[in-house]
Structures are given as C-alpha cells and as structure tokens.
Amino acid sequence: MSAYHVPPAQGAIKLDAMENPYTWPDELRRLWLAELERVEVNRYPSATADVLKQVMRESLDIPEGVALMLGNGSDELIQVLALALGGADRIFLAPEPSFVMYRQISRVVDTEFVGVPLAWPDFSLDRESMLAAVQSHQPALIFIAWPNNPTGNLFAEELLLEIIKEAPGLVVIDEAYHAFSGTSFAGHLGEFDNLLVMRTLSKSGLAGLRLGYLMGQEDWLSELEKVRLPYNINSLTQKTAEFILRHPDLLEEQAAQIRSDREQLFADMQALDGITVWPSAANFLLFRTEGKPAIEIFEGLGKQSVLIKNMHGSHPQLRDCLRVTVGSEDENAKFLESLKRLL
Ligand SMILES: Cc1ncc(COP(=O)(O)O)c(C=O)c1O
Structure with missing residues (x-):
C-alpha cells in the first residue's frame, strides 16, 4: 500500500482539497477566541459531546428521532464502520471511481473491496451492474457518495432506493457535499433498517476541525459506538463547532456563494477549447484535457502556484482527468487565466 499523499501547498492557490476559501469576520473571530479562552485543555473533552450534538440538531438539517454519532472527520467514521463490519469473510462495495478512502480503509481492515464501474461518459450508476454486484457479492457494507x-x-435517487432495498447489509449514503447539492437521503432514514447517512463539516468551512457525523437508527449507532475511540472529538473542536453552528447563516451564505461561483466557473470552463468539464452538484469540477496530457496541465498550473488535483492514474475512467475545487472569485479567475494560457 501507499500512504495517502498530501502535497505541500505553501504559497499556492489551494484548489485541491474541496476546502471552503472563506474565513470569518473579525468580530466573530474575537467572540470565538473569547470562548476558546475558557476551554480547560488539562481535562479530557466531553466523551459524549452532548452539547455539541444538541447544537447540531438545532442548526443542521437532522431529522427528529435519528441518532447521531460523531467522528474525527468522516474519514474516522468510515474507519469505524469498516472495523465494525469488516472481516475475512466480508465484502465492502462502492461504485468507482469514488472517494478513495472506501477502498483504502477496506484494505487496512483486511476486507475485500469490490468497485463497480460507473457508466461512461456521464458517470451515472450503472443499474444492471450495480444490482448484479449486490446480488452476487452480498456486501456487508455499501458506500455511496x-x-x-x-x-x-448525483446518482438517481430511485436507483439508490432500489439498491438499499436489494442490499443484504448496511448502505451508507455519504453526503460530504450536502451543503452544495440541496439534496439529502436523511428523509429516508425512517423507511429502512439498513440505511445510514454520513456528513462532514469539512467542506462547508470547518476542514481544520475534523468533524463528521453519522445519522441513523440507535440500534446501529450503539453497536458502532463499541468501536469508536473515547474522546475522539477534542475540546477545541467541540467548542468551536458549538460556537459557529450558533451562527449558521454565515456558513450557509458562504455555501451559497460557492454554489453560484461553481456555476460561473463551469460556464467559463465549458467555453474553453481543449477540455471537457462535467457538471457538478458539489464544490469542485472534474475535467478532462483533450489535446494535451493532463499531467502537463497539472504541472504547468503548479509552476504558476495553482494547486489542483491530478486524477489521472487513479482509475481507468479518469484518464487525463483533473479536479479543481471552487475557490474564491479571485482564485477561480487566477486558475482560469493560468489554465487558458496552458491550453
Ligand atoms: C465523499 C467524501 N467522503 C468523506 C470525505 C472525508 O471528509 P472528512 O474531512 O470529514 O474526513 C471526503 C473528503 O474528500 C469525501 O470526498
């Protein structure tokens, strides 16, 4: 295996990791620091994070009656799920290309991972092959981002419902980009006993906190709690998330700005010769270079201090593909200008 590689980004326009480019107004930062001042870091954090969970229920769109579990990023929740459900005789399954940690963590817990190729060229879920794979592999766990x-x-909702009905094990709908899609499976939680919905606050402005959450039936989450390490959500994260979620308008305004900038960037990229760009319901855009190898464009952008993500080589369907995060208006303009020059 190779470890997850995070390239250095010192001084670069950082458009490689789906971060929100915006910080907070000075006044809000002052109020936040005043709260942090009172945190007792000599003590362990709240093990149950009850106050934070209550604030999350009040400010995030979490249906009544569902149980909540918090993770140190949703990466940790994927690991908890894999530790709880994996094993030599088990199979995990996800469409591919998708989030690389599903496959990576499956390997770490020594569990076979089946990736079902998406349809080409629109990356929709291939109904026949997905349902056939569920039938033949009987996966203990299915991840769908x-x-x-x-x-x-976004894959077709009807098809996801069909997969959840067919699945013999647990299905996790990973809504990491919920803030930018305007969609959610949380409303379906009461309908199925094998469905969990996972989200993260990383993409909506809190990547440095590492806070993910899993929603679902108490029966499932109380089993998964046995695998979660105690105190996994540190005191500074708990306090900061409590604070900023009491001002939810700020994060929502930032997400709205990113959604609108995504559409602008998509239109601007569509107008360029030499690339194909796919529409997106998230805060990034995937594109393919047509005349030149993607690596040439990726490295050329790097030389101009614009860091995006090279997807070439990570999956056959991602040949010559690059992924750019929607940044601030200024960052997007610099990226576009550099891209045009290179093309
Ligand atoms: C689909 C998906 N799930 C989960 C994550 C991990 O997010 P976190 O920062 O909460 O660990 C990512 C990050 O890129 C992602 O794309």
Whole structure:
C-alpha cells in the first residue's frame, strides 16, 4: 500500500482539497477566541459531546428521532464502520471511481473491496451492474457518495432506493457535499433498517476541525459506538463547532456563494477549447484535457502556484482527468487565466 499523499501547498492557490476559501469576520473571530479562552485543555473533552450534538440538531438539517454519532472527520467514521463490519469473510462495495478512502480503509481492515464501474461518459450508476454486484457479492457494507467525489454528480435517487432495498447489509449514503447539492437521503432514514447517512463539516468551512457525523437508527449507532475511540472529538473542536453552528447563516451564505461561483466557473470552463468539464452538484469540477496530457496541465498550473488535483492514474475512467475545487472569485479567475494560457 501507499500512504495517502498530501502535497505541500505553501504559497499556492489551494484548489485541491474541496476546502471552503472563506474565513470569518473579525468580530466573530474575537467572540470565538473569547470562548476558546475558557476551554480547560488539562481535562479530557466531553466523551459524549452532548452539547455539541444538541447544537447540531438545532442548526443542521437532522431529522427528529435519528441518532447521531460523531467522528474525527468522516474519514474516522468510515474507519469505524469498516472495523465494525469488516472481516475475512466480508465484502465492502462502492461504485468507482469514488472517494478513495472506501477502498483504502477496506484494505487496512483486511476486507475485500469490490468497485463497480460507473457508466461512461456521464458517470451515472450503472443499474444492471450495480444490482448484479449486490446480488452476487452480498456486501456487508455499501458506500455511496452523493454527490460523488471526484465526478461531482448525483446518482438517481430511485436507483439508490432500489439498491438499499436489494442490499443484504448496511448502505451508507455519504453526503460530504450536502451543503452544495440541496439534496439529502436523511428523509429516508425512517423507511429502512439498513440505511445510514454520513456528513462532514469539512467542506462547508470547518476542514481544520475534523468533524463528521453519522445519522441513523440507535440500534446501529450503539453497536458502532463499541468501536469508536473515547474522546475522539477534542475540546477545541467541540467548542468551536458549538460556537459557529450558533451562527449558521454565515456558513450557509458562504455555501451559497460557492454554489453560484461553481456555476460561473463551469460556464467559463465549458467555453474553453481543449477540455471537457462535467457538471457538478458539489464544490469542485472534474475535467478532462483533450489535446494535451493532463499531467502537463497539472504541472504547468503548479509552476504558476495553482494547486489542483491530478486524477489521472487513479482509475481507468479518469484518464487525463483533473479536479479543481471552487475557490474564491479571485482564485477561480487566477486558475482560469493560468489554465487558458496552458491550453
Ligand atoms: C465523499 C467524501 N467522503 C468523506 C470525505 C472525508 O471528509 P472528512 O474531512 O470529514 O474526513 C471526503 C473528503 O474528500 C469525501 O470526498
């Protein structure tokens, strides 16, 4: 295996990791720091994070009656799920290309991973092959990123419902990009006993906190709690998330700005010769270079201090593909200008 590689980004326009480019107004930062001042870091954090969970229920769109579990990023929740459900005789399944950690963590817990190729060229779910794979592999766990990373699209809701009905095990709908898609499976949680919905606050402005959450029936989450390490959500994260979620308008305004900038960037990229760009319901765009190898464009952007993500080589369907995060208006303009020059 190779470890997850994070390239250095010192001094670059950082458009490689789906971060929100915006910070907080000075006044809000002052109020936040005043709260942090009172945190007792000599003590362990709240093990149950009850106050934070209550604030999350009040400010995020979490249906009544569903149980909540918090993770140190949703990466940790994927690991918890894999530890709880994996094993030598088990199979995990996800469409591919998708979020790489599903496959990576499956390997770490020594569980066979089946990737079902998406349809070409629109990266939709291939109904026949997906249902056939569920039938033949009987996976203990299915991950579906909705919208999908790195393709940015939303799979058909009806087909996901069909898969949940067919699945013999647990289905996790990963809504990491929920803030940008305007869609959610959370409303379906009461209908199925094998469905969990996972989200993260990383993409909507809090990547540095590492806070993900899993929603679902108490029966499932109380089993998964046995695998979660105690105190996984540190005191500074708990306090900061409590604080900023009491001002939810700020994060929503930033997400709205990113959604609108995504559409502008998509239109601007569509107008360029030499690339094909796919529409996206997330805060990034996937594109393919047509005349030149993607690596040439990727490295050329790097030389101009614009860091995006090279997807070429990570999956056959991502040949010559690059992924760019929607940044601030200024960052997007610099990226476009550099891209045009290179093309
Ligand atoms: C689909 C998907 N799920 C989960 C994650 C991990 O997010 P977190 O920062 O909460 O670990 C990502 C990050 O890129 C992602 O794309």
